[in-house]
């Protein structure tokens with residue numbers, strides 16, 4: 113990854129920060145994008161203290177102008193853009209279609225689906241305009257592969273990320289831009305840690321994964337880093353499960 117600039121959205125969260133740290137340790141110049149400016153500034157400082165290269169740009173991925181500015185920041189700061197992990201996401205509550213009002217639906221899709229659309233659009237635009245070969249990974253979920261109860265908006269958004277991944281891979285792979293997705297199972301990150309404090313719930317979630325436990329963020333980061341690297345040069349349009357066997361059942 114040496115000499116390559118990599119954007120990570122949701123970069124201060126569990127999966128984003130693990131991936132930013134791992135890729136920086138392998139030589140990437142990492143641009144951390146997130147809503148949380150304090151955490152982002154601290155993470156970039158930490159990576160630099162460990163000898164890596166990193167910068168933070170506050171970005172709301174639902175805002176088109178901010179996404180354009182995020183890509184411009186990466187290019188201005190490090191001289192190019194070679195990869196991205198479009199990973200920012202939210203869990204805004206668990207609802208069936210009868211419980212979900214339009215605001216719930218729109219909030220979920222704005223971050224989890226439109227955010228990925230906007231990031232892909234401006235990352236690919238830059239790569240095409242500059243003739244850069246690139247690799248992009250989007251974060252879907254097991255929720256992008258199968259249904260589950262009380263999650264109509266999240267399931268729909270994460271299935272949409274699979275569609276965005278496949279369609280952009282078909283459109284741009286011949287132009288040197290690979291696009292893949294990771295589909296994590298339950299992973300111990302800030303998004304889940306509150307729920308996992310309930311011991312009975314935590315045991316139920318662990319049992320629902322054939323491997324018998326939830327995942328850890330560095331385990332997902334390893335797969336993302338591989339997909340972003342030349343070791344995955346023939347992999348595009350793939351939706352890679354990192355889920356302890358959850359979706360094999």
Ligand SMILES: NC(=O)c1ccc[n+]([C@@H]2O[C@H](COP(=O)([O-])OP(=O)(O)OC[C@H]3O[C@@H](n4cnc5c(N)ncnc54)[C@H](O)[C@@H]3O)[C@@H](O)[C@H]2O)c1
Pocket residue numbers: 121122123124125126127128145146147148171172173174199200201202203223227251252253254295296297298299300301302303304
């Ligand atoms: N943790 C899991 O079990 C799990 C499983 C499958 C998929 N995922 C997905 O993984 C991704 C990362 O989640 P995580 O588990 O690391 O959770 P997390 O809550 O630790 O991280 C999410 C990050 O996204 C950021 N974010 C939220 N809205 C944003 C916006 N509008 N613009 C920019 N940044 C924004 C948050 O500030 C946070 O840093 C999400 O897309 C999530 O849906 C998580």
